[in-house]
Amino acid sequence: MAEKNRYSDEELEEFRVLINEKLEMAQRDYDALKAALMNTDNNSADDTAPTFKVLEEGANTLSKEETTRLAQRQLKFIQSLQAALVRIENKTYGICRETGKLIPKERLRAVPHATLCIEAKQNKR
Numbered sequence: 001m002a003e004k005n006r007y008s009d010e011e012l013e014e015f016r017v018l019i020n021e022k023l024e025m026a027q028r029d030y031d032a033l034k035a036a037l038m039n040t041d042n043n044s045a046d047d048t049a050p051t052f053k054v055l056e057e058g059a060n061t062l063s064k065e066e067t068t069r070l071a072q073r074q075l076k077f078i079q080s081l082q083a084a085l086v087r088i089e090n091k092t093y094g095i096c097r098e099t100g101k102l103i104p105k106e107r108l109r110a111v112p113h114a115t116l117c118i119e120a121k122q123n124k125r
Contacts, residue, residue, distance in 0.1 A: 004102055007094045011105075016088050019112045023081045026074060033071040037064060080113035096120050 007015070087093040094103050098120035107114055116124070 005095075005100075006091055007102065009091075012088050012091065012093055015093060015108060015112060016085065018109065019081050019084050019088070022112060023078065023085075026078050026081060030071060030074040030078060033067055033074060036067050037071065077113070084113045098123070 084093060094108055096103050096117040097115045099117055101117055103114055103117045
């Protein structure tokens with residue numbers, strides 16, 4: 001039997017549904033992180049002793065930096081999922097960009113934005 005070189009339209013539709021679900025959850029998480037960064041009237045240290053205020057401002061800065069990193073990572077994930085939807089439209093979804101072979105369904109279900117099969121991913125290290 002000949003080896004498949006792309007997923008069928010039905011299989012692509014299954015992946016589209018999966019990706020849209022993940023995209024919706026990722027967008028909600030991203031929006032929550034953005035809201036946390038925009039929140040200016042949180043527990044401030046305005047009414048505390050100067051020593052504690054300096055410590056709290058430092059902790060707030062670290063927290064904002066971490067939240068910013070998480071938001072950036074989430075945005076990158078959203079962009080990867082959107083790119084996967086484009087590949088579904090182009091019927092190139094699930095094809096390893098290094099080997100040209102089909103990425104196993106199990107891998108795509110776990111990492112729906114994957115563009116490399118396990119073999120190619122391991123060779124990149």
